[in-house]
Ligand SMILES: Nc1ncnc2c1ncn2[C@@H]1O[C@H](COP(=O)(O)OP(=O)(O)OP(=O)(O)O)[C@@H](O)[C@H]1O
């Protein structure tokens with residue numbers, strides 16, 4: 001099962017979602033999880049506490065089929081590290097097979113590699129901020145997907161940095177629901193200082209602040225995906 005985390009807008013919560021959903025699935029699910037850092041900014045690699053220089057085998061090697069092994073984080077979780085020099089023109093035909101769940105954190109840009117991955121993955125999660133322009137952004141994303149013959153059914157929109165007290169956020173959520181229906185996930189990730197702090201310690205939210213709103217929201221997201229695909233993974 002492959003999931004791509006993508007939004008061409010930057011800073012919306014892609015890496016935070018890749019990290020915490022990945023750790024959540026590895027702990028609450030029965031399958032191995034591989035996190036893949038496709039972003040030359042290498043935020044996911046760094047958020048897991050690694051320096052990218054130490055890796056001689058990285059995401060480019062994985063995509064192009066060069067023999068090597070991911071970094072093992074624990075018995076259920078591994079990382080395929082990012083690299084600052086990752087090129088969007090990397091030639092690959094299919095996403096290399098890995099057991100269990102693969103979660104790919106992408107850069108904030110639509111490029112050839114991202115488009116090819118979108119065709120091949122089972123699901124695309126698009127984190128969004130509850131802003132007026134988000135609806136427009138999703139419309140553009142869906143148009144680009146259609147143009148590239150990528151099924152809209154695999155798209156799931158995830159509202160991040162949501163503030164339940166703000167009327168504007170509730171209104172935007174309703175608008176997204178009306179416009180995009182089942183593409184919008186029922187769970188949201190609330191705005192949480194703990195989520196912003198945790199990457200600097202190299203920890204997931206479950207280790208950094210297990211009782212926080214962020215941990216509770218990423219647990220709910222994890223449970224949604226476990227219910228959805230657990231039976232399908234051998
Ligand atoms: N729910 C949240 N509440 C508060 N802060 C958050 C939340 N989610 C993410 N952040 C913080 O917002 C910033 C951007 O998040 P993140 O790095 O996950 O976004 P991104 O989409 O991966 O960015 P980029 O496009 O640059 O890769 C980070 O500092 C992160 O810690």
Ligand SMILES: [Mg+2]
Nearest residue numbers: 014015039043
């Ligand atoms: Mg990121």
